[in-house]
Amino acid sequence: MTTPKRRIPSAGPSITEAEIRLVTEAVRYGWYEKRNMHMDQFIKEFSEYTGAKYVLPVVNCTSAIHLALLALGIKPGNEIIVPDVTWAASACPIHYMNATPIFVDIDRQNWCISPESFEKAITTRTKAVIPVDLYGNMPDMDHIREIADDHDIPVIEDAAEALGAKYNGRQAGTLGDIGVYSFNATKLAMAGQGGALVTDNHDLFDKCKQLRHHGMVEYSKKMFWCEDIGYNYQWTNIQAALALAQLRRIEELVAMKRQAFHWYTDRLGAVEDLQFNSEAPNVRNTYWIVNAIMGKRYHTTKEQVIEEFQRNGIDSRPFFYPISSMPAYTRYVKGKNMAKANPVCYDISPRGISFPAAATLTEEEADFVCDVFVHYLKHKK
Ligand SMILES: Cc1ncc(COP(=O)(O)O)c(C=O)c1O
Structure with missing residues (x-):
């Protein structure tokens, strides 16, 4: 590494x-x-x-x-x-x-x-x-x-x-x-x-x-x-x-994001039970941020992964929290069981990690992020 x-x-x-x-x-x-x-x-x-x-x-x-x-x-x-x-x-x-x-x-x-x-x-x-x-x-x-x-x-x-x-x-x-x-x-x-x-x-x-x-x-x-x-x-x-x-550089910028997606998925594609950004046949995804949803077998949360990344000099972000779960917005969902109402949001958000996505990300940096991530997951199964 x-x-x-x-x-x-x-x-x-x-x-x-x-x-x-x-x-x-x-x-x-x-x-x-x-x-x-x-x-x-x-x-x-x-x-x-x-x-x-x-x-x-x-x-x-x-x-x-x-x-x-x-x-x-x-x-x-x-x-x-x-x-x-x-x-x-x-x-x-x-x-x-x-x-x-x-x-x-x-x-x-x-x-x-x-x-x-x-x-x-x-x-x-x-x-x-x-x-x-x-x-x-x-x-x-x-x-x-x-x-x-x-x-x-x-x-x-x-x-x-x-x-x-x-x-x-x-x-x-x-x-x-x-x-x-x-x-x-x-x-x-x-x-x-x-x-x-x-x-x-x-x-x-x-x-x-x-x-x-x-x-x-x-x-x-x-x-x-x-x-x-x-x-x-x-x-x-x-x-x-x-x-x-x-x-005026938009296509070049899109290409950089799509390249970063391939750097991550080429290295992590073989790791069991990770779900990445998808792309339907009628869609061009820019992959603005590459995310991985970790399978439940890993017994970890996105916050723990962010901490591990931080210890290794990597800044990352959590997959967005359900808005209805945040204190500012609970007033709009009083009396409702939102985890039941929106099961996909509440199921995948805690297990979703957004990888570093700066436009200046290099292949060597993506490599390092993937190494740290794989090493971490190995101990969480
Ligand atoms: C999905 C979505 N909607 C709206 C906004 C708001 O954009 P802005 O920061 O330009 O107000 C953002 C920005 O982060 C966003 O990600």
């Missing part, structure tokens, strides 16, 4: 001269009449890449979900269906709206929302569903859309983790009525912080755009004229420059 030269980070970007050049250009020239030069270019190229008609850059993806719910006219007491295993940011904007998140189960193979569990949770109060493209994978969107359309439920596709993924050849984020992306520093393409909302619906886009900047209306003859109480969810041109440079 060769000890790596650095502490292995759990996440982080790939920065080249291309990013440095565009950000420098933005800082130097992106002011006055050129204050939106990179933002406008980002919008154009993001629309070309995703195929979405309208693109709205925002300060982060959480605010994009919030704007989507506002534009859909969500009211207090409405129910919004969301998978129980995802990052909390998929659900907290529902709370901002005084609406109620309804946490449903995930599919055992793709780890995204289970269509059956979604359908079972629909009531007359259901006003939206937020399928999440978890860890760069895609849910069974044909089935989700069919159920949503049958019940007239708008779909907000949370593609925060899945820019570059594809479903039947279509880009992740473009399969719902509204799609949202994140460019935070851990993401495949990043800007430090940032987000984007896409839609083909002009009315929804217009509403989101207005609310993004204090409810000001563009078509008004008066400046600083607000027709709504909105938010300050504006992004900056400097961040757009960084995201633009990353977007």
Whole structure:
């Protein structure tokens, strides 16, 4: 086992001269009449890449979900269906709206929302569903859309983790009525912080755009004229420059993630009873983060594995906890046995470990991570 030269980070970007050049250009020239030069270019190229008609850059993806719910006219007491295993940011904007998140189960193979569990949770109060493209994978969107359309439920596709993924050849984020992306520093393409909302619906886009900047209306003859109480969810041109440079390298970045997946699975594929990220034939998974669900035979938890990795100079992350299990959200599941309601979430989450996934991960580092992991598992059987 060769000890790596650095502490292995759990996440982080790939920065080249291309990013440095565009950000420098933005800082130097992106002011006055050129204050939106990179933002406008980002919008154009993001629309070309995703195929979405309208693109709205925002300060982060959480605010994009919030704007989507506002534009859909969500009211207090409405129910919004969301998978129980995802990052909390998929659900907290529902709370901002005084609406109620309804946490449903995930599919055992793709780890995204289970269509059956979604359908079972629909009531007359259901006003939206937020399928999440978890860890760069895609849910069974044909089935989700069919159920949503049958019940007239708008779909907000949370593609925060899945820019570059594809479903039947279509880009992740473009399969719902509204799609949202994140460019935070851990993401495949990043800007430090940032987000984007896409839609083909002009009315929804217009509403989101207005609310993004204090409810000001563009078509008004008066400046600083607000027709709504909105938010300050504006992004900056400097961040757009960084995201633009990353977007231009997107296929290279996807290839790096897919390579890392193969480094891990080539080394761990023969280890008994581990389940890795899946990829259905009609999907391109970006493998934003490679995860392994350890079989029960190993008698260990994800927290113990994280500690063992830490002792060896490796930073890793837990597979997301069920949101319904966290103190902040138990208010929404009072009196319910969520482990029974969402058995897959509660079964696999405690046994799921997210391997280091920085874009700068090397094959030697992946090798070391796998050696430490295999050595640890041997003593846990
Ligand atoms: C599934 C999911 N949804 C939403 C978000 C929120 O993104 P942001 O950090 O840009 O607000 C994240 C980010 O971590 C995420 O992973």
